[in-house]
Amino acid sequence: QLQIVESGGALVQPGGSLRLSCTLSGSPLDYYAIGWFRQAPGKEREGVSCISRSGGSADYADSVKGRFTSSRDNAKNAAYLQMNSLKPEDTAVYHCAVLSAHRFYCSLTESAFDAWGQGTQVTVSS
Secondary structure, rough: OOOEEEEOEEEEOOOOOEEEEEEEEEOOHHEEEEEEEEEOOOOOEEEEEEEOOOOOOEEEEEOOOEEEEEEEEEEHHHEEEEOOOOOHOEEEEEEEEEEOOOOOOOOOOEEEEEOOOOOOEEOEEE
């Protein structure tokens, strides 16, 4: 019954910004930590960020630290990935994933996650 839907992907110029959304239905968002992963052609899937169930802790890949920010609004059953200072190497399909976990736990390991959205395409190009 759980459904995960990402949105917000687009074509943007280098240096631009996007905000991706992850909306859950079928279960309350606060059951889960929320991870963001990305996969570009020819590359393995990369863990981008994770925000804990409470929003009290978060992890980021070194490649995006300082540029991307995860947030969540449990009342709206939505999580967000704000992406600033985008680079061409950020081009990928971005997936939202959910993880049943302790209140402050996060992981950037995809095998830890329970369910995935279909992805949204982010293209950064001049």
